[in-house]
Amino acid sequence: MIVLRSxxxxxxxxxxxxxxxxxxxxxxxxxxxxxxxxxxxxxRFVVKAAALICxxxxxxxxxxxxxxxxxxxxxxxxxxxxxxxxxxxxxxQAMVLKKELLRIPxxxxxxxxxxxxxxxxxxxxxxxxxxxxxxxxxxxQGFWVxxxxxxxxxxxxxAGRYAIGGGRLPPPPPTPGLxxxxxxxxxxxxxxxxxxxxxxxxxxxxxxxxRHSFIKRxxxxxxxxGPVISSQGxxxxxxxxxxxxxxxxxxxxxxxxxxx
Numbered sequence: 001m002i003v004l005r006s007x008x009x010x011x012x013x014x015x016x017x018x019x020x021x022x023x024x025x026x027x028x029x030x031x032x033x034x035x036x037x038x039x040x041x042x043x044r045f046v047v048k049a050a051a052l053i054c055x056x057x058x059x060x061x062x063x064x065x066x067x068x069x070x071x072x073x074x075x076x077x078x079x080x081x082x083x084x085x086x087x088x089x090x091x092x093q094a095m096v097l098k099k100e101l102l103r104i105p106x107x108x109x110x111x112x113x114x115x116x117x118x119x120x121x122x123x124x125x126x127x128x129x130x131x132x133x134x135x136x137x138x139x140x141q142g143f144w145v146x147x148x149x150x151x152x153x154x155x156x157x158x159a160g161r162y163a164i165g166g167g168r169l170p171p172p173p174p175t176p177g178l179x180x181x182x183x184x185x186x187x188x189x190x191x192x193x194x195x196x197x198x199x200x201x202x203x204x205x206x207x208x209x210x211r212h213s214f215i216k217r218x219x220x221x222x223x224x225x226g227p228v229i230s231s232q233g234x235x236x237x238x239x240x241x242x243x244x245x246x247x248x249x250x251x252x253x254x255x256x257x258x259x260x
């Protein structure tokens with residue numbers, strides 16, 4: 001049954017991707033947020049289909065930790081599920097991803113219209129500059145920025161190397177009507193510092209939607225949203241270490257996702 005359900009889900013997801021890609025092309029004249037909300041209807045559909053067909057459901061902890069202004073989201077990366085679900089579980093966000101994804105027929109077309117931060121992962125320091133430049137622009141527009149600091153999906157129980165890209169993003173301008181906090185003057189902050197708060201996210205999606213696997217298993221994914229981590233006066237590597245410590249510690253506290 002699991003194989004049959006996984007096959008049916010793959011078929012439904014593929015057909016939905018073609019349909020929504022065509023819808024996405026029609027959103028081109030709209031503003032970035034209108035495009036985002038329309039295109040992410042695909043995300044809602046796929047998450048719902050995964051629940052109905054494969055029995056993959058989810059619960060969220062820590063909703064009270066969501067801030068009321070754009071932040072950097074640093075999330076655990078185990079599966080394709082979180083790349084689909086986070087855009088509908090959190091406010092509109094620009095996801096850092098490898099630019100090769102934008103070349104995938106249909107899927108990449110719609111993805112490109114959601115205002116992602118597409119980088120060349122093999123470009124070294126240039127990739128970091130791309131994250132900084134595009135990330136600042138997206139946050140000025142009002143998007144959150146989502147980064148998977150491990151860079152690639154890891155198996156449940158494992159921890160990848162946390163890259164420092166998110167720790168180097170410059171601060172967004174203060175949001176009108178919201179406390180902006182201290183911001184460095186132009187050119188006044190070393191490139192290794194950031195003033196943008198970070199929201200850590202842990203989850204166990206890899207237990208039911210494994211990386212590189214066609215098979216999807218029933219279970220309940222737990223998404224844990226941590227308290228905002230201040231980045232005031234912290235160097236990028238120290239900030240990254242603090243983020244990793246929270247995420248990996250929280251991963252050990254999550255219940256098993258797979259149904260028994």
